[in-house]
Amino acid sequence: MKLILLLWQREGISIVRNTFQMIMLVTIFLLGMYAIYYGYSKITDQHKTIKNVEHIERNEFERYKNSFYSDHTTVKEKQLFDIASNPAYAWYRHGYHAILHPHSLAHMSLGQRDIEPYYYKLTGTSLYYQLFQSELANPLKLYVGNFDMSFVLIYLFPLLIIAFTYGLYTEEKENGMLPLLRLQTIGLRKILLIRIAFYYILIVGLGILLSSIGFFVSSEVDILTISLWLSVVLCYLSFWFALMFFLISLKKNSSLTAISAASLWLLFLIVLPAVLNVYANIMYPIDNTSLADVTRRRSLENEEDLDEAKAVVLEYLQNRNDLKGVDSLLNVNIMAKAYAAFTALNDNHHRKEVSDYFNQIMLRQKRISLFRWANPAVNTQEILNEIVESDSEIFQSFYLSIESFHKDITSFYVDKLFLNKEITSKDYETLPKFNLKTDSQDRNQKIRNGLIEVMVTTFLLFSLSWILFNKTTF
Amino acid sequence: MKRQVFLIAGKELKGMARQNSLKILFVIIIMLLGFALYAGYIAYKQQRIMVDTAQKERRAEWLDQGNKHPHIAAHYGTYVFKPKTLLSLFDFGLDTYTGTSIYLEAHYPHEFMFRPVQGYGNMIRFGELSAALVLQLLLPLLIIFITFQTFTKEKETGTLKLLVSQGVSIRSIYLGKVLAYTLIVFTIMVPFFTGLYIVGVIEKTSSVISNMGLRILLLFSVYIGYLWAFTNFSVWISLKSSSARNALLTLLIFWITTGIIIPKTSANLGETLHPLPSTKTYKESIQHDIENGMSPNDTKEKRMARLKKDYLQEYGVDSLNQLPLNFGGIQMQEGEEYANKVYDFHDAALYEKFELQNRAGSLMGFIAPYIAVRNLSMAFAATDWYSFNDFQEKTNTYRRHLIRTMNNDMAKNSRYGEFYEYKAGRNLWETISDFKYLTPKVTMIFKYYWMELASLSLWVLIMFILIPSSSKTN
Numbered sequence: 001m002k003l004i005l006l007l008w009q010r011e012g013i014s015i016v017r018n019t020f021q022m023i024m025l026v027t028i029f030l031l032g033m034y035a036i037y038y039g040y041s042k043i044t045d046q047h048k049t050i051k052n053v054e055h056i057e058r059n060e061f062e063r064y065k066n067s068f069y070s071d072h073t074t075v076k077e078k079q080l081f082d083i084a085s086n087p088a089y090a091w092y093r094h095g096y097h098a099i100l101h102p103h104s105l106a107h108m109s110l111g112q113r114d115i116e117p118y119y120y121k122l123t124g125t126s127l128y129y130q131l132f133q134s135e136l137a138n139p140l141k142l143y144v145g146n147f148d149m150s151f152v153l154i155y156l157f158p159l160l161i162i163a164f165t166y167g168l169y170t171e172e173k174e175n176g177m178l179p180l181l182r183l184q185t186i187g188l189r190k191i192l193l194i195r196i197a198f199y200y201i202l203i204v205g206l207g208i209l210l211s212s213i214g215f216f217v218s219s220e221v222d223i224l225t226i227s228l229w230l231s232v233v234l235c236y237l238s239f240w241f242a243l244m245f246f247l248i249s250l251k252k253n254s255s256l257t258a259i260s261a262a263s264l265w266l267l268f269l270i271v272l273p274a275v276l277n278v279y280a281n282i283m284y285p286i287d288n289t290s291l292a293d294v295t296r297r298r299s300l301e302n303e304e305d306l307d308e309a310k311a312v313v314l315e316y317l318q319n320r321n322d323l324k325g326v327d328s329l330l331n332v333n334i335m336a337k338a339y340a341a342f343t344a345l346n347d348n349h350h351r352k353e354v355s356d357y358f359n360q361i362m363l364r365q366k367r368i369s370l371f372r373w374a375n376p377a378v379n380t381q382e383i384l385n386e387i388v389e390s391d392s393e394i395f396q397s398f399y400l401s402i403e404s405f406h407k408d409i410t411s412f413y414v415d416k417l418f419l420n421k422e423i424t425s426k427d428y429e430t431l432p433k434f435n436l437k438t439d440s441q442d443r444n445q446k447i448r449n450g451l452i453e454v455m456v457t458t459f460l461l462f463s464l465s466w467i468l469f470n471k472t473t474f
Numbered sequence: 475m476k477r478q479v480f481l482i483a484g485k486e487l488k489g490m491a492r493q494n495s496l497k498i499l500f501v502i503i504i505m506l507l508g509f510a511l512y513a514g515y516i517a518y519k520q521q522r523i524m525v526d527t528a529q530k531e532r533r534a535e536w537l538d539q540g541n542k543h544p545h546i547a548a549h550y551g552t553y554v555f556k557p558k559t560l561l562s563l564f565d566f567g568l569d570t571y572t573g574t575s576i577y578l579e580a581h582y583p584h585e586f587m588f589r590p591v592q593g594y595g596n597m598i599r600f601g602e603l604s605a606a607l608v609l610q611l612l613l614p615l616l617i618i619f620i621t622f623q624t625f626t627k628e629k630e631t632g633t634l635k636l637l638v639s640q641g642v643s644i645r646s647i648y649l650g651k652v653l654a655y656t657l658i659v660f661t662i663m664v665p666f667f668t669g670l671y672i673v674g675v676i677e678k679t680s681s682v683i684s685n686m687g688l689r690i691l692l693l694f695s696v697y698i699g700y701l702w703a704f705t706n707f708s709v710w711i712s713l714k715s716s717s718a719r720n721a722l723l724t725l726l727i728f729w730i731t732t733g734i735i736i737p738k739t740s741a742n743l744g745e746t747l748h749p750l751p752s753t754k755t756y757k758e759s760i761q762h763d764i765e766n767g768m769s770p771n772d773t774k775e776k777r778m779a780r781l782k783k784d785y786l787q788e789y790g791v792d793s794l795n796q797l798p799l800n801f802g803g804i805q806m807q808e809g810e811e812y813a814n815k816v817y818d819f820h821d822a823a824l825y826e827k828f829e830l831q832n833r834a835g836s837l838m839g840f841i842a843p844y845i846a847v848r849n850l851s852m853a854f855a856a857t858d859w860y861s862f863n864d865f866q867e868k869t870n871t872y873r874r875h876l877i878r879t880m881n882n883d884m885a886k887n888s889r890y891g892e893f894y895e896y897k898a899g900r901n902l903w904e905t906i907s908d909f910k911y912l913t914p915k916v917t918m919i920f921k922y923y924w925m926e927l928a929s930l931s932l933w934v935l936i937m938f939i940l941i942p943s944s945s946k947t948n
Contacts, residue, residue: 049752139571144741273600288588289528292575365595392595
């Protein structure tokens with residue numbers, strides 16, 4: 001213990017005396033603080049937008065509700081009441097919002113939250129007309145990516161580890177200290193590990209400190225999320241320490257060790273994922289051009305042709321056993337019914353195309369994720385996104401939930417329309433509500449598997465280095 | 475002196491040829507470059523086929539839509555797909571982050587849909603491997619690895635003193651080394667760009683991009699300038715460093731700071747300083763201005779009343795039915811024109827925000843030459859923000875022309891108060907020519923990217939200044 005403290009004290013003094021290392025530590029800390037600020041400001045903006053759309057929705061429905069108690073003396077009041085009570089108007093005018101609320105720690109790893117839309121306004125009109133709208137974004141900014149906490153941990157912390165540890169063994173040799181160290185009773189490997197442990201505590205400590213600041217700015221965080229986040233940070237940083245221990249064990253000169261470490265950093269963080277992305281693009285190309293047509297605003301060929309309108313309604317009713325017997329009510333509001341039926345039939349017609357498109361995406365992502373284990377950096381990014389629910393899977397669940405929400409909306413209005421029922425003020429108590437359906441079991445399994453993969457890689461690397469160190473001669 | 479420079483360059487090249495690790499790195503870079511180009515070409519081909527097919531289908535749909543009222547046709551609308559430029563096989567630029575298709579219909583100028591990035595999953599944030607990425611980030615790293623000890627080694631072994639004592643100036647040694655490394659860069663660049671030029675000339679089917687030969691020549695010049703400056707800088711650092719380790723660390727820190735950290739932070743900072751509105755807020759403010767007018771005198775009601783009065787006065791009639799034109803069509807077009815004015819106003823404000831965000835990055839090009847070369851490379855490949863914006867503007871002009879033609883036809887050929895009674899046919903649809911796109915002239919790039927050109931030129935100039943003077947011998 002005394003030896004450990006002595007060696008750590010020596011390392012501490014050397015860091016304090018080394019201006020370059022101090023600057024690096026402070027810079028990473030400041031960049032980490034900026035990353036937290038940036039992530040937090042992005043998520044705050046998203047919260048503001050969400051509040052705004054919720055407010056708009058609430059106001060809209062309040063106006064509808066109040067219209068039941070007004071005198072309907074003015075044209076405007078009458079119009080509003082019609083929109084509030086008549087499903088023929090209401091089904092395509094009442095605007096609902098499906099929102100994917102940010103996780104309380106989403107600011108730490110923004111993931112896909114700047115790429116994918118996180119809210120949709122939905123009416124009973126064609127789902128696909130409404131589903132493929134994009135959120136305003138600067139493409140150059142999307143290309144560059146987010147400077148969030150996960151970026152600092154995944155990209156910058158390994159550099160800190162490399163800078164602090166690459167010369168731990170070879171510098172002693174190059175400074176002529178190695179023969180002196182060999183004279184000590186304690187083994188070189190042990191000395192090296194004690195020294196590495198010092199930097200491990202320092203850098204992991206910095207990672208935990210920055211993460212804790214990130215947790216602190218959040219309004220509510222549960223212990224499980226915090227524990228998971230910290231476990232991932234520990235595993236990932238341990239991987240890089242194990243990797244450095246491995247490179248040091250090869251006992252090459254300090255320049256070669258630094259070059260090898262920089263090359264591995266480049267390999268894991270730029271080359272491998274970049275090659276995989278290109279591979280995915282050419283092996284699993286996604287044709288979204290054919291899908292564009294489903295977003296078209298379509299209508300009946302001739303909106304005055306009653307026969308055509310009836311034919312469309314009857315075709316729609318063929319698939320609606322629950323509305324059987326309403327044929328007799330066909331002559332009331334026929335054009336509104338025909339338009340609603342046409343929209344539903346049109347969406348049904350395109351459902352397979354849209355589902356094929358999402359299946360193409362899922363297949364591509366599934367295939368790429370097969371390589372996830374081979375790259376701890378990508379694996380860590382994926383796990384962090386999964387923990388804070390900013391991963392691509394959550395957005396797929398969001399799309400699927402929107403489909404079912406849209407079904408609820410159409411059924412709420414269209415059923416009343418076909419049954420010639422008015423919307424009553426009581427109906428406003430049972431309006432359709434958006435529910436995000438996620439497979440939390442699958443998510444937890446992915447997080448667990450990812451963590452195990454990083455841990456196993458780290459353990460194997462460490463064991464290999466342990467054996468290698470004593471076998472390699474300098 | 476010339477002879478000395480060539481002798482030293484020859485000696486450097488021989489020295490490098492003996493190092494197996496450098497040979498391996500060199501081969502890796504060539505392989506990555508080859509793979510990136512191949513993958514870029516496949517992606518280009520795939521995308522071209524998809525876009526061509528979709529564009530032909532949509533065109534046929536427009537022409538074969540049958541007889542209908544022009545306003546219904548304007549709502550039915552059509553689609554435009556963003557074609558990939560041939561040089562996107564070299565630099566994907568922002569293609570992955572900009573939408574690929576747009577729905578053109580009356581009243582609603584839609585946003586571009588389907589950003590390819592949405593189909594990748596989390597890993598896309600690590601980037602894609604393009605030939606441009608290899609030249610911008612990986613080749614400089616190879617340059618660092620082969621140059622960092624070029625002077626320090628001479629100092630450590632004492633050969634530098636020996637050379638100087640024999641009357642060889644530091645300038646000659648410096649120039650000789652730079653010449654040797656520049657030759658290596660040339661051995662990669664010349665065949666690569668010759669190949670690119672041949673592909674560009676052979677691939678005649680691509681009519682999207684203008685000035686192909688000139689663009690490739692400019693790309694070559696920009697990359698040569700950048701890589702020469704980088705080589706010079708690396709050799710200079712080696713000259714000024716006391717040890718190989720210090721030189722390597724300095725260069726690696728420079729590479730990471732200017733290639734990874736600054737580009738990300740500057741883009742993020744740009745976004746923080748000039749935040750974009752949410753789509754919801756943006757669209758709402760546009761709708762508000764269309765309804766209520768951009769000035770109190772311009773409300774929809776007042777505009778329409780004015781229009782009616784003007785037309786009745788112009789034709790000297792008392793009622794709209796007496797007009798020789800269908801006032802409904804005039805009214806619709808007026809609505810479109812006013813909406814266009816509102817959209818132009820809001821789009822200009824948004825465009826300015828994008829520009830301000832991007833300018834933060836461009837400014838940082840003076841510190842980080844990677845940013846300058848990245849932006850210029852995208853621009854010459856026509857995969858940058860300005861090219862996308864140009865495409866967007868041209869689709870907008872096309873949409874406006876399409877709607878105007880439909881409204882004018884309605885005004886000219888149908889009667890006021892009638893709608894379904896009038897039907898236009900293929901003759902009218904054919905007056906709308908198919909959408910064809912050609913990128914802006916290459917000279918526009920000099921206007922938009924003067925800051926990048928200035929920063930890259932400054933870097934080259936500084937490197938010239940840093941070359942040791944002939945009088946310097948120590």
